[in-house]
Amino acid sequence: MDYTIRAANVEDCKDLTRMIMELAEYDKVSDEMTITEKDLEQDGFSKNPFFHGIIAEVPEQHRTKEGHTKIGYALYHYSYSTLGRRSVFMMELYVMPEFRGKGIGKALMSKVAQLALAAGCTVLNFIVLDWHKSSLDFYFKQGCINATTDLGYHCMICSGEDFEHLAQP
Amino acid sequence: MDYIIRAANVEDCKDLTRMIMELAEHEKVTDHVKITQKDLEQDGFSKNPFFHGIIAEVPEQHRSKEGHTKIGYALYFYSYSTWKGRAVYMVDLYVMPEFRGKGIGKALMSEVAQLGLAAGCTKLNFIVLNGNKSSLDFYFRQGCSDVTADLGYHYMSCSGEALECLAQP
Numbered sequence: 001m002d003y004t005i006r007a008a009n010v011e012d013c014k015d016l017t018r019m020i021m022e023l024a025e026y027d028k029v030s031d032e033m034t035i036t037e038k039d040l041e042q043d044g045f046s047k048n049p050f051f052h053g054i055i056a057e058v059p060e061q062h063r064t065k066e067g068h069t070k071i072g073y074a075l076y077h078y079s080y081s082t083l084g085r086r087s088v089f090m091m092e093l094y095v096m097p098e099f100r101g102k103g104i105g106k107a108l109m110s111k112v113a114q115l116a117l118a119a120g121c122t123v124l125n126f127i128v129l130d131w132h133k134s135s136l137d138f139y140f141k142q143g144c145i146n147a148t149t150d151l152g153y154h155c156m157i158c159s160g161e162d163f164e165h166l167a168q169p
Numbered sequence: 170m171d172y173i174i175r176a177a178n179v180e181d182c183k184d185l186t187r188m189i190m191e192l193a194e195h196e197k198v199t200d201h202v203k204i205t206q207k208d209l210e211q212d213g214f215s216k217n218p219f220f221h222g223i224i225a226e227v228p229e230q231h232r233s234k235e236g237h238t239k240i241g242y243a244l245y246f247y248s249y250s251t252w253k254g255r256a257v258y259m260v261d262l263y264v265m266p267e268f269r270g271k272g273i274g275k276a277l278m279s280e281v282a283q284l285g286l287a288a289g290c291t292k293l294n295f296i297v298l299n300g301n302k303s304s305l306d307f308y309f310r311q312g313c314s315d316v317t318a319d320l321g322y323h324y325m326s327c328s329g330e331a332l333e334c335l336a337q338p
Binding site: 169 | 294
């Protein structure tokens with residue numbers, strides 16, 4: 001199937017919001033989603049963006065039942081580690097279910113890796129939920145390692161009221 | 170004990186490099202840390218920095234045995250979550266052993282949270298090594314939670330030849 005992988009622009013925010021919600025439903029976290037299309041426009045496409053995006057798009061003749069041609073995305077931002085220096089963190093990777101198995105997920109991830117290397121990054125990091133066995137298998141096939149099981153990395157978070165409380169001097 | 174917490178500047182890179190290596194020794198990862206003072210200057214203090222830093226400094230009369238007054242640091246960068254929006258990621262947090270137990274680590278972490286709040290962030294993320302019990306206890310006391318243990322978040326990594334292979338179209 002023909003598809004293109006390209007940088008996301010502000011006009012993609014409507015479809016990005018749609019697909020982010022689809023992924024949240026799959027991850028069973030849609031109740032926790034507070035982000036809006038306006039947030040994405042502001043945070044991803046203004047002067048100092050918090051993230052960057054790439055979109056997978058198919059021609060009109062392959063559009064979905066609902067008429068969508070934007071059928072996958074990846075979001076990433078630049079990050080840092082005193083171990084590996086410049087890195088890229090891939091926040092999300094998603095392909096609509098009816099377009100899976102065609103190499104589109106791999107192509108999106110490959111594009112993120114290319115952009116990472118071009119920016120002088122040496123590592124690509126991301127999070128996977130431990131019950132996502134098919135995702136884990138996909139990532140292992142791409143040569144990724146699981147730093148949680150192999151090196152004991154635990155992801156920590158401080159949010160909401162705890163975060164505000166921590167910020168008190 | 171008197172101390173100040175302030176933004177790091179390029180002149181701090183020598184002490185930052187020293188303390189990064191001290192932290193690496195403590196975490197037994199010195200073989201993996203290849204960062205140099207020049208790398209830090211380039212990556213943290215040029216036009217589009219990959220990270221920001223804060224330093225904990227004591228007055229001359231409290232300098233360390235080796236004569237250092239810069240005795241702790243935190244490095245951080247801005248990140249993003251499609252659930253909750255803007256976030257801040259803490260790369261490293263370190264206080265020299267002889268200056269621990271005086272609230273300096275908490276003050277550094279609190280400053281990162283303040284800076285994050287000021288930038289519109291709603292959460293703080295970071296990694297802790299599973300075997301680091303005293304650090305985990307410290308972070309739990311600050312209201313943090315372990316989303317690897319609680320929610321199954323696994324931290325994945327792709328680097329070196331695997332990253333270059335992934336980047337091939």
